[in-house]
Amino acid sequence: MQEIHTHQLPNGLTLVAEPMPAVRSLAMTLLTPAGVARQPEAQQGVAPMLTELIGRGAGGRSSRDFNEALDTLGVHRSAHAGNRHLRLSATLVGDNLDAALPLLLDQALAPNLDAKELEPSRDLCLQEIAALDDDPQRRAMIKLREQHFPAPLGRPSDGIAEHLQALSLDDVRAFWQGAVVPGGSILAFAGQIDWPKLRDTVASLTADWSGQADEVQPTNEPRRGYTHLDAETEQVHIGLGYDAPADPDEQSMLQRAAVSVLSGGMSSRLFTEVREKRGLCYSVYASYAGMRDRGAVLGYAGTTTPRAQETLDVFVGELRRLAQGVESDELQRALVGMKARLIMQGESTGARAGAIAADLYVHGRPRTLDELAGKVDAVTLEDVNRFVAENPVKDLTAVTIGPERLNFPE
Amino acid sequence: MQEIHTHQLPNGLTLVAEPMPAVRSLAMTLLTPAGVARQPEAQQGVAPMLTELIGRGAGGRSSRDFNEALDTLGVHRSAHAGNRHLRLSATLVGDNLDAALPLLLDQALAPNLDAKELEPSRDLCLQEIAALDDDPQRRAMIKLREQHFPAPLGRPSDGIAEHLQALSLDDVRAFWQGAVVPGGSILAFAGQIDWPKLRDTVASLTADWSGQADEVQPTNEPRRGYTHLDAETEQVHIGLGYDAPADPDEQSMLQRAAVSVLSGGMSSRLFTEVREKRGLCYSVYASYAGMRDRGAVLGYAGTTTPRAQETLDVFVGELRRLAQGVESDELQRALVGMKARLIMQGESTGARAGAIAADLYVHGRPRTLDELAGKVDAVTLEDVNRFVAENPVKDLTAVTIGPERLNFPE
Numbered sequence: 001m002q003e004i005h006t007h008q009l010p011n012g013l014t015l016v017a018e019p020m021p022a023v024r025s026l027a028m029t030l031l032t033p034a035g036v037a038r039q040p041e042a043q044q045g046v047a048p049m050l051t052e053l054i055g056r057g058a059g060g061r062s063s064r065d066f067n068e069a070l071d072t073l074g075v076h077r078s079a080h081a082g083n084r085h086l087r088l089s090a091t092l093v094g095d096n097l098d099a100a101l102p103l104l105l106d107q108a109l110a111p112n113l114d115a116k117e118l119e120p121s122r123d124l125c126l127q128e129i130a131a132l133d134d135d136p137q138r139r140a141m142i143k144l145r146e147q148h149f150p151a152p153l154g155r156p157s158d159g160i161a162e163h164l165q166a167l168s169l170d171d172v173r174a175f176w177q178g179a180v181v182p183g184g185s186i187l188a189f190a191g192q193i194d195w196p197k198l199r200d201t202v203a204s205l206t207a208d209w210s211g212q213a214d215e216v217q218p219t220n221e222p223r224r225g226y227t228h229l230d231a232e233t234e235q236v237h238i239g240l241g242y243d244a245p246a247d248p249d250e251q252s253m254l255q256r257a258a259v260s261v262l263s264g265g266m267s268s269r270l271f272t273e274v275r276e277k278r279g280l281c282y283s284v285y286a287s288y289a290g291m292r293d294r295g296a297v298l299g300y301a302g303t304t305t306p307r308a309q310e311t312l313d314v315f316v317g318e319l320r321r322l323a324q325g326v327e328s329d330e331l332q333r334a335l336v337g338m339k340a341r342l343i344m345q346g347e348s349t350g351a352r353a354g355a356i357a358a359d360l361y362v363h364g365r366p367r368t369l370d371e372l373a374g375k376v377d378a379v380t381l382e383d384v385n386r387f388v389a390e391n392p393v394k395d396l397t398a399v400t401i402g403p404e405r406l407n408f409p410e
Numbered sequence: 411m412q413e414i415h416t417h418q419l420p421n422g423l424t425l426v427a428e429p430m431p432a433v434r435s436l437a438m439t440l441l442t443p444a445g446v447a448r449q450p451e452a453q454q455g456v457a458p459m460l461t462e463l464i465g466r467g468a469g470g471r472s473s474r475d476f477n478e479a480l481d482t483l484g485v486h487r488s489a490h491a492g493n494r495h496l497r498l499s500a501t502l503v504g505d506n507l508d509a510a511l512p513l514l515l516d517q518a519l520a521p522n523l524d525a526k527e528l529e530p531s532r533d534l535c536l537q538e539i540a541a542l543d544d545d546p547q548r549r550a551m552i553k554l555r556e557q558h559f560p561a562p563l564g565r566p567s568d569g570i571a572e573h574l575q576a577l578s579l580d581d582v583r584a585f586w587q588g589a590v591v592p593g594g595s596i597l598a599f600a601g602q603i604d605w606p607k608l609r610d611t612v613a614s615l616t617a618d619w620s621g622q623a624d625e626v627q628p629t630n631e632p633r634r635g636y637t638h639l640d641a642e643t644e645q646v647h648i649g650l651g652y653d654a655p656a657d658p659d660e661q662s663m664l665q666r667a668a669v670s671v672l673s674g675g676m677s678s679r680l681f682t683e684v685r686e687k688r689g690l691c692y693s694v695y696a697s698y699a700g701m702r703d704r705g706a707v708l709g710y711a712g713t714t715t716p717r718a719q720e721t722l723d724v725f726v727g728e729l730r731r732l733a734q735g736v737e738s739d740e741l742q743r744a745l746v747g748m749k750a751r752l753i754m755q756g757e758s759t760g761a762r763a764g765a766i767a768a769d770l771y772v773h774g775r776p777r778t779l780d781e782l783a784g785k786v787d788a789v790t791l792e793d794v795n796r797f798v799a800e801n802p803v804k805d806l807t808a809v810t811i812g813p814e815r816l817n818f819p820e
Contacts, residue, residue, distance in 0.1 A: 022432030023757050055676065056686065063686060064677065071675040071743040074750030093753055120689030127692045130714055133644035136544050232642070234543035265481040266465065267474065276466065276473060279530030282537045304540055333481040340484030343503055347433050347757065 004366040012183030018190040026094040026191035027349035029357040033213035034086035034179035037152040045159025046175045047081035052121040059106035073100045094192025129158045136237045136401045144239035148397040150218035181211025188357035191349035226398040228405040236308035236402030240299045247290030247362045254387040259288045260334035261326045280311045292362045323392035325385040414776040415605045422593030428600040436504040436601035437759035439767040443623035444496035444589035447562040455569025456585045457491035462531040469516035483510045504602025546647045546811045554649035558807040560628035591621025598767035601759035636808040638815040646718035646812030650709045657700030657772045664797040669698045670744035671736045690721045702772045733802035735795040
């Protein structure tokens with residue numbers, strides 16, 4: 001296992017890099033504080049608009065020149081407005097980093113935000129929202145987050161159509177100036193890396209970047225409860241969520257293990273009870289979403305209308321049954337699966353860059369795969385059973401999309 | 411670059427393995443000739459039913475025991491009924507192969523096909539079909555294949571609901587006996603491998619497996635033309651397809667390069683003309699589907715109803731404009747992107763196991779990443795421009811799903 005390097009620059013940008021000597025590729029993840037949670041209340045959509053616009057020319061190069069230059073270097077890239085961060089990701093052959101890095105950073109530091117790119121960007125953002133009606137599974141999970149988390153932490157990443165329609169280029173520029181700043185940003189690399197050189201190059205390229213963004217705080221209580229959205233869908237789409245420890249909490253690994261017993265493999269409880277035994281639905285899962293200041297378990301099931309009520313009942317029943325404890329052998333399987341996934345993650349530069357960037361934000365430092373494997377090894381049956389007994393699933397947030405409302409089990 | 415080993419066993423099974431010394435993981439892909447193309451005409455659904463059933467117990471172990479045993483070894487696995495092959499895939503930590511391989515092979519060689527698993531399996535298969543109505547993008551591309559390829563090569567992998575409802579366990583067993591046979595099957599491994607030992611272990615585990623399946627031949631002429639499916643979708647979903655060289659054809663690499671000019675990166679033609687300049691749709695792509703005996707270029711665009719006609723016109727216009735030739739710099743970008751994707755593939759055991767298995771079927775031998783990179787390097791502007799001029803896009807197959815039929819450009 002190689003050392004993971006970190007370095008904070010005077011402007012507040014934190015740099016983190018994990019050398020992976022066996023690979024030729026290199027992955028970069030830049031987290032900037034320009035997530036949808038930071039959008040002004042009446043400008044929900046300015047983050048996805050900025051995300052679209054920063055791919056359309058930067059550092060004085062036109063959209064066409066800019067994208068041709070990156071494609072000439074074989075850089076695969078993406079941008080996404082998440083809740084806390086606007087994330088820029090790139091994967092490339094390591095040899096091309098010197099040429100690609102100034103371009104990639106220009107997206108954040110010097111986007112053109114060109115007036116003629118505004119309307120096509122707005123059109124695409126509006127179409128993303130319209131497309132949700134043809135994707136009820138994704139819509140259910142977006143609505144679940146909106147109901148479960150307090151504003152603005154549950155905001156949809158696509159924005160609100162009415163707000164998008166009213167946005168001006170000045171709005172986008174103001175948001176960029178205030179939110180795409182080094183103080184609060186994390187720049188992560190994994191793969192073929194020469195650390196001292198990379199550190200100096202990043203320092204030089206970002207020397208003139210300045211600004212600081214504080215953490216966004218929740219502004220109200222979450223709505224929670226059961227929400228049904230009427231739709232003439234063929235399936236019924238069910239989203240369920242409940243509170244869990246924040247990721248930095250010592251108990252988060254116990255929560256991960258418990259969720260893995262529920263939904264970690266083909267012998268896990270949800271898969272066998274809902275899918276295998278009863279044939280109730282072709283897709284069912286639960287996962288732990290661990291954040292810096294809070295955590296949740298979020299689950300989904302998609303099924304036909306006649307089976308929807310039974311699916312919901314069995315799904316909720318399995319979540320609640322967790323409090324009665326888990327068996328030694330199912331816990332062992334869950335832990336083996338978690339460790340196998342860590343080993344797979346260690347062979348992907350993209351997965352590692354994303355993971356150490358998230359670690360910096362959530363834990364304030366990167367965690368090696370050895371450290372994580374050690375935490376999995378340290379989980380005991382006694383600790384998990386104490387945790388699930390002390391944290392029974394009570395207050396469920398539920399969303400259904402389909403032709404009719406279901407009876408939510410008390 | 412390591413050597414890729416191949417070995418044919420007396421029963422006809424072909425084994426192929428690529429050692430990747432830098433990794434700890436190992437991926438397996440088994441292709442058996444039990445694809446949907448081989449289903450009896452009136453039993454369209456027996457392949458996905460078999461796919462569901464072979465995960466539910468094998469070698470005398472119950473569904474529960476079987477899946478617990480694989481989860482105890484941390485084996486991530488999936489099964490899919492494709493057109494030509496029923497594919498079993500698995501990824502695991504290499505150290506666990508000895509214990510996992512007998513179980514993984516039992517799925518194909520000795521599935522229980524237990525009567526009590528029949529109805530839950532049928533229910534899930536029927537739900538997969540019903541779920542298509544909530545996934546119009548996937549539905550459009552399934553319909554496109556059905557219209558573009560001759561029967562039975564364009565069959566939907568989900569089957570037909572009426573056929574599924576009538577299937578008996580004997581039907582599934584008969585299909586398994588005739589189609590899950592070593593003659594025509596390919597077993598591929600990539601990752602942490604001890605080749606002589608692996609070869610001997612596989613030979614020993616499959617010694618009693620026998621049978622041969624011949625290649626399925628097309629039985630009619632494809633339908634082609636323009637098909638519109640009326641649906642109250644929010645978006646209009648457009649699928650387009652046209653004939654291309656078969657993958658073993660010397661010209662297939664020229665076709666790949668041309669499609670990469672169309673759809674390989676953010677500066678590619680479809681992305682810039684349809685998405686960036688006009689903001690017509692948030693998703694548009696074309697890809698080359700190279701098969702052993704034929705090839706096709708298949709494309710998709712999803713857009714709103716008011717923009718659907720213009721999207722179709724621009725999309726078709728770009729496909730046809732290809733015949734006028736490509737520029738040197740856009741070809742260079744396309745080739746750089748193709749080589750970068752090869753390097754990324756070389757760092758994923760799952761991708762390599764899948765690729766060498768497909769190579770064995772399509773080309774009769776595995777191709778190293780160096781060989782493929784050499785083929786990309788050998789592509790010249792002159793060759794691509796001759797190829798696109800000699801192969802203009804004429805007879806397009808088109809499918810639209812949405813509230814109204816479009817005018818298909820002549």
